[in-house]
Structure formats: C-alpha cells, structure tokens
Amino acid sequence: MMKEYRTIHEISGPLMIVEKVEGVTYDELGEIELSDGSIRRCQVLEVNGDKAVVQLFEPSAGINLRDSKIRFLGHPLELGVSGDMLGRVFNGMGQPIDGGPAILPEASRDINGLPMNPAARDYPNEFIQTGVSTIDGLNTLVRGQKLPIFSGSGLPHAQLAAQIARQAKVLGGESNFAVVFAAIGITFEESEYFVNEFKRTGAIDRTVLFTNLADDPAVERIATPRMALTAAEYLAFDKGMHVLVILTDITNYAEALREVSAAKKEVPGRRGYPGYLYTNLATIYERAGRQLGKEGSITMIPILTMPEDDKTHPIPDLTGYITEGQIILSRELHRKGITPPVDVLPSLSRLKDKGVGVGKTREDHAATMNQLFAAYASGKEAKELMTILGEAALSPTDLLFAKFADEFEKRYVSQGFETNRSIEETLNLGWELLSILPRGELKRIKSEMIDKYLPKKD
Secondary structure (H helix, E strand, C coil), X not given: CCCEECCEEEEECCEEEECCCCCCCCCEEEEEECCCXXXXXXXXXXXXXXXXXXXXXXXXXXXXXXXXXXXXXXXXXXXXXXXXXXXXXXXXXXXXXXXXXXXXXXEEEECCCCCCCHHHEECCCCEEECCCHHHHHHCCEECCCECCEEECCCCCHHHHHXXXXXXXXXXXXXXXXXXXXXXXXXXXXXXXXXXXXXXXXXXXXHEEXXXXXXXXXXXXXXXXXXXXXXXXXXXXXXXXXXXXXXEECHHHHHHHHHHHHHXXXXXXXXXXXXXXXXXXXXXXXXCCEEECCCCCEEEEEEEEECHHHCCCCHHHHHHHHHCCEEEEECHHHHHCCCCCCECCCCCEECCHHHHCCCCCCCCCHHHHHHHHHHHHHHHHHHHHHHHHHCHHHCCHHHHHHHHXXXXXXXXXXXXXXXXXXCHHHHHHHHHHHHCCCCHHHCCCCCHHHHHHHCCCCC
C-alpha cells in the first residue's frame, strides 16, 4: 500500500514543501490528490532529512494545503516506448494529443536515460544527406554527430528545421531512418505549422513529434527534450534505426531551467542562469552518438535562438563547447531574401572530413569544399574593397571573385525551403560556380580533378 502524506507545509510558485516523509528519493514522481479527487503530478527536487521539496507539473492554483494529500510513486518520470510511436504527436509529457489511441508500451524507460559509456562509443563517419547544399556540401552532417543551428529571433529556423526533418536520409538506408522532433516552449501557431508541414509532405509517417507549448508549465519544458531522447534511444538502440533528433528551441529550455532555479533560490551564475547550465545541457547533447555493436544511431540537431544575436551568450557559448560545430543563420542574408540564410564562413562541422570522399559522397568533395570556402571569402573581401574604393580599383580577377560571391549566395546558398538537392547536384553546382573563376585560381584542387569535373566552356 502506497503511503499518503497530509503534511504539505508550503507552496511557493511551482514548488511545494512536504514534511515528515520517509524513504523518498531525488527525482521520484509523486501525485497530489485534491479534495475534489483530481490528481496533479509532481517530482521530487530535493530531500533534506524528513523534508522533501517537490515541483508541480501543473499549476498550483486551487490546492488547499489542509485537504490535499500526496503520495510518492517510487520511480522517476518514465516514458512508455513502442515502435508504434512513429507517425504520432505527443505533448511534452509523452501523452498522445493527435486524437489517436493510447500507445501500448513495449517497455517503460526513465527519461533521464543512462549516460553512454565513452568506451562503447563508435566514431561518427557516415554521411547524412539533408538536401541542403550549405550543410551537405560545406558543413557535412555525419551519422552520430551533434550539429546545432544558431539562429536569431525572427529568422526562419523553423522552416529549415522542417526541411531537414523532411529531407534527411542516410544514403542506402532510407527505410530504416526516423526523425524525433521536439518543439520546446513554442507557440500554438508554430506547433500547428510543424504538425501540418509533416502531414502535408507525408514525413509524419517516420516522425515522432513532441510539442511543448509556451503556456505549459516550465517543468514540462525541462522534461520534453528528455522524453524525445528516450524515444530516440529506444528506436536507435532497440530497433536498430538511424534516428535524427531535432530540438527547437534550446533557448526556451534554458529559460525554463533558469525559472526553476530561481524558484529554488539557488545562487545564479552568468546572466542569471544556474551554474550547472553546462552540465545540464551536456546531459541532453551527450545522449547522441553511435554504440559499438549496435546498428542504430542518434544524430542531433539542436536549434537555438541567440538572444540579441550574441554568439557569446551563455546558451550558444556552452552549446558550442559540447557539440561538434555549428550552423549559423545570418540576419544580413535573410534581409537579402536568401533562403535558408546560412552564413557559410563562420559555420563549421568539426566532423565533416569524416563523412566525405570516395564511397561516402564523391572523390572531389573535400577539395571543392575548401576551394568554395576560399573563393567565397576572397569574393566577400573584393566586394568590401569595391564598397570602399569603387569598382575601378579592383583587378579583373577581383571582379570575377566578387561576381562568384554574388552567384554563390544566389544559386548555392539560396535554394528555398522546398528544394531537395542530392549530394551529386550540390557538388556539380559547386563546379559550375567555380567555372566563373580562371583555372589558375583553383589552387586547392588537383589538376586531374579539374580536368574530370570542371564544366567545359564553349
């Protein structure tokens, strides 16, 4: 028989103090029964002697201290997982909200997961095609990698996220590919956009969607990415699938963490975020990867809006330390009407070298990637000079580089949110653009590759 306590001593915002408890443990789930018989769920945040601090998943309004009772369930927050989750939409607590039947779980898993043993990790080295040239061609995503997208408020990261979720695939392993999409702290309108977008394109059939709305409790916001990763771990390591996890928006997650930390009266760190923001983010990001002897894998694209477009803000700053690179969206390119507005030069995928080349993409990939980067950088420099000194001060080669930079943005970077380019199309387009430049300027590519791939001029 589960022990019930009527010793709720105090309620402060989402927190509640229960006295004279026995055998209660950290992270344990609890249920509060109100005088009218309704149930609200909560979780243990802190145990000190016979006092427990619990956090409510629902609002605390209407709880009468004297008439309410609480019982502890003896286990942490769990998610019932099953292969039937594909094609379904859940709320941030893992309950179906698409009008379909309840999931019959094959297992129940603790949403905090188990850290992956570093010795059991397998190195990411297989190419994932997203159909987006700026990622596939220049900042290649590799299976098992964590590659965040740094965006700003008002930039179209939601469309880019939906595009990647729709188009991504492991070449040769399409049938075994799944997407787990977690929307954290978004508006109802954004939530409808994602659900309708996935249904419109048929991508919903291979997607598990978790949506936590902005008006849901902060505690649920903290649970949502963990729910998504628990589903992903089950599909990857129990069902042998290649899973792409997209989390948007990590900034909303960190804000919820700050809110809860303030309610607990913890000492704040940088910009009011708790001092453990780094380790807390790591408990999410580090659940991605590949395991030795397991067929499946988890690749992660967390999306975060940088407050005031500031790369040094604690959230993007700490994310950059834990993950393997970043894709940065540019407000300047967005103003020019370039979609998706990926800022190629400061973006970086630290594992891109591992996912390109013969047998993965194509032999010319690494060389053309370096050449495109270099030519675009030179072109932007030439354009800056043109602004300051005027066109007459530029040499004919400089003018060609300036032309290359414009064409590169217009044709390579700007492909729209509906275009799905194969890696061959992306590489061929790169060669087409390089043909604007004199052959002597292609210093980063071997001459036999230039002979083989450079389009012949009439």
